[in-house]
Amino acid sequence: MATRSNEEVRLKTPPLRRSEEAFARALLVFPDGTSRVTIERDPIPKYMERGEGAYLFDVDGNRYLDLNGNFTSLIHGHAFKPVVDAVHLQLASGSCFANPTQVEIELASILCERIPNVDRVRFVNTGTEAVMFAIKAARAFTGKEGIAKFEGAYHGAYDWAEVSQSATPENWGPADDPVSVPFYKGMPESVLQETLVLRFNDTALLEKKLTAHARRIAAVVIDPMPSQAGLVAAKPDFLDSLHRLCRDHGVLIIADEVLNLRQGYRGASARYGLKPDLLTMGKIIGGGLPIGAIGGREDVMDVFSAKSGRPLLPQAGTFSANPLSIVAGIAAMRALDEAAFARLDSLGDRLRANLTDIIAQQDAPFAVTGAGSLFRIHPTRRKPREFRDMATNALQKDASRALSGFFSRHGAILPNGAAACLSTPMGETEVERISDLFRLFLKEHAAEIKNMKIAE
Ligand SMILES: Cc1ncc(COP(=O)(O)O)c(C=O)c1O
Structure with a gap:
């Protein structure tokens, strides 16, 4: 599996000045500043200006790989x-x-x-x-x-x-x-x-x-x-x-x-x-x-x-x-013919295999589920079999939040506690990027993750 150096994937925390201004205005007109409970805020929502293929651009000019796809609806990415x-x-x-x-x-x-x-x-x-x-x-x-x-x-x-x-x-x-x-x-x-x-x-x-x-x-x-x-x-x-x-x-x-x-x-x-x-x-x-x-x-x-x-x-x-x-x-x-679905399936299989390998290599208390173009990273050592296996303690919740926050600071939107998805404009580059970011997250947070004592 091709890997890139940590330096290559590490970016500065993106500036969010315009998003902060927008959120201050939004707090005056929405009950909690947003119009959907599912909007992620870490600590404030990122206001988006435009999307192009697999990528999103916020009002502060930051670019993100979009693994949310408006809650999995954008199978062809943005502005197809x-x-x-x-x-x-x-x-x-x-x-x-x-x-x-x-x-x-x-x-x-x-x-x-x-x-x-x-x-x-x-x-x-x-x-x-x-x-x-x-x-x-x-x-x-x-x-x-x-x-x-x-x-x-x-x-x-x-x-x-x-x-x-x-x-x-x-x-x-x-x-x-x-x-x-x-x-x-x-x-x-x-x-x-x-x-x-x-x-x-x-x-x-x-x-x-x-x-x-x-x-x-x-x-x-x-x-x-x-x-x-x-x-x-x-x-x-x-x-x-x-x-x-x-x-x-x-x-x-x-x-x-x-x-x-x-x-x-x-x-x-x-x-x-x-x-x-x-x-x-x-x-x-x-x-x-x-x-x-x-x-x-x-x-x-x-x-x-x-x-x-x-x-x-x-x-x-x-x-x-x-x-x-x-x-x-x-x-x-x-545009979604059988070949397009087969391609998404194999990209998804490759990504899930990469993530599973990284977890094994670092003996990290995480598990990956999903199929086709969907994947989910759980802060549990064993794959959940159903909803009751998903109950997580405060430390595990923190770990999930930290993972999404890490991705976001490094230019990728990974939903916290929901399915993430690939889209047809993505390819090998994006699969490697997601894998690199996950590897780097586990490395940088190794000590905290060890202390989390995530349920076996
Ligand atoms: C399985 C399932 N059913 C229903 C819905 C509701 O769809 P909508 O958000 O378009 O109302 C969703 C949305 O995420 C869903 O995932």
Whole structure:
């Protein structure tokens, strides 16, 4: 593996004077100075001016390798020319209409052709909306109110999908009887009662709980590789049980692929053998513009149909299927042929192998998970198997923060506590750069890391 000297990768802490000024103004108009809780601040957010390919440039003129990609949505990086051209052209002809456009048929066709079990599609504006409508569709189809989901899994901001999203060892309850934990103060008790919480890859718990509660459960919502629950894939025997139980008890499977669709030409369910009835999409299918989509089996998707009168589930949305997001999505998805996914896969494999080697060489208490273009570095010696393995002590949290802070000071944006991603404009140079930075971080922080006594 080619390595560069420490001096070569070491940079000065970038100046952030303009970002500081912007943040001071932002504090006057936003509750905490930001408009999204996920904005990283170390200690202040970096205000970005522009993006170009794999790189971002902040208002102070610093350049960063972008491993966040607006939360994994920018699979082609920034200002991807086919997207820019498509959006310019569309914008000049109008940005949205109350009528359908031909382009929406084209993006829907791409999704239906590529993704197994997606016979029909509806477009919305975010992944949150896609998950919300998929859950409502399952309710409308089955006539049942409840849902089941996996502890720690993130599915956006619909109340039922938020249950136990940030459960902690103090409130998550016994391993064989997880508690439905509210996500925010005031979350209705009825939502908690209507949401059965399971544990990812725990087949025994799935068998026991789903069998007992199936008569009130419309759907199991599952991300085939939940980022917040470790970024590890669903096991084949676990999926076998899920398929059998759901079929036997009239429960639908909703695969949330808002994030993981980027794992392959046919998506993540196909990659791991999950056979959903409904599938939610977002992020990459909008080419960097806001989008969400619900896809699925024709008979289930019929709940949206007004062919024979009022639909079982009316779904509208002022900006749903807006042509700007649609044309951007077409440009992005067309450029993602099977060869593009294969290339991303092999870059990702190389990066994960490099990081794993570096951890072994330095006997560092870290582990790497992920697949395809996604990776996550955990401050734990063993790879997490599910959400409960992700519980970290204060020192481990500090280590994660220190790692992101180190990357940021050295010109790379590495998300703290979330999935990081590669994008198509990246190549060997970027993989080596990430590896070099990680190696240097472990070296420079060797003493503190040793003192962290990270759980074995
Ligand atoms: C798996 C998953 N589902 C749903 C969402 C929500 O999507 P959005 O942020 O577009 O509302 C996300 C966003 O990160 C996600 O990762």
